[in-house]
Amino acid sequence: MKQLALDIGLATGPTLSRFFAGPNEAALQHVRLAAGVGSNPATRSPVPTYLWGESGSGKSHLLHAVRQALRDEGGHVGWLDPSMAEPPEFDEAWSAVLMxxxxxxxxxxxxxxxxWFVNAISPASGSQRWVLAAGELPPADLPLRDDLRSRLGWGHVFQLQLLGEPERRAVLRQEADxxxxxxxxxxxxxxxxxxxRDLGSLMQLLDQLDAYALRAQRAITIPLLKAMLESE
Structure with missing residues (x-):
């Protein structure tokens, strides 16, 4: 009988501490300060932030990390991405809005x-909420309605750069550890x-390889990687 390996891998969700900044250190430090993790929600930045850059530059990692950090503090966060066909109405309980x-x-x-943007910046009650948004294009080039596009570019804007090969290696090593x-x-x-070499694709490959090695109860080697690919 084949023995099933238990899934005892360590938690590996995106966190601010595990974001390998490289050339994006300024954006990371800004997000840390603007999120105000560990501080009173009323002191968080009311000025919106927009991150843009190619796929794999770390935008989604930062947004997911901020959402988790605020949730860990007991906060409620508004989240919107293209997969949500029917997004909810703005909730006054939200401490931040992430798009x-x-x-x-x-x-x-x-x-x-x-x-959401209007309600976050000019709320009916309470203090202003921070808006953190991300996309692949600079605000002026976004294929969006004018009023939304102009608001996304109103506050702090950071372009995220792709990591070079030495940095991608460092990220792979860090995530494997x-x-x-x-x-x-x-x-x-x-x-x-x-x-x-897209970092998101490499992380997905590492996730698959880790799970396959755990099920096979074998160390990660090139033959194991080839076997995984042949089995899919």
Whole structure:
């Protein structure tokens, strides 16, 4: 009988502490301060922030990390991304509003995003809420309604840069360590030379490889990686 390995991997969700900043240190420090994690919600920045850059530059990581950090403090956060066909109405209980991949929003999502933005900056009650948004294009080039596009570019705007190969290697090593697994230099060379170098794709590959190695109860090697690919 085949023995099933228990999923005992370490938690690996995006966090601010595990964001490998590289050339994006200024954006990371701004997000830390603006989020005001550990401080009174009333002291958080009321000025919106927009992050833009190519896929894999870390935008979604930062948004998910901020959402988790605020949730860990017991906060409620508004979240909107293109997968949400029917986003909820603005909630006065929210301490912040996070909007990911805004360049892909439908007409209905744009209308709701604008509504959230207005309510966050000019709330009916309580203090202003911080708005953190992200997309692949600078604000002026976003294919969105004019009033939403202008508001996304009104506050702090940061362009995130893709990491170079040495930095991608460092991220792979860091994420493997967080999962409690060892990646040899040969395995990293294989991953970087044979697959998409987009950081998001590499993280997805690492997740799949970690889970496959756990089920097979084997160390991560190039033969194991090849076996995983052949089995899918």
């Amino acid at each position: 990911d991949d805004v360049h892909l929003y439908s007409t209905a999502q744009q209308a709701m995003a604008f509504n 967080a999962r409690g697994v060892f990646l040899s230099d040969d395995v990293m060379d294989y991953m970087l030379n044979r697959f998409s």
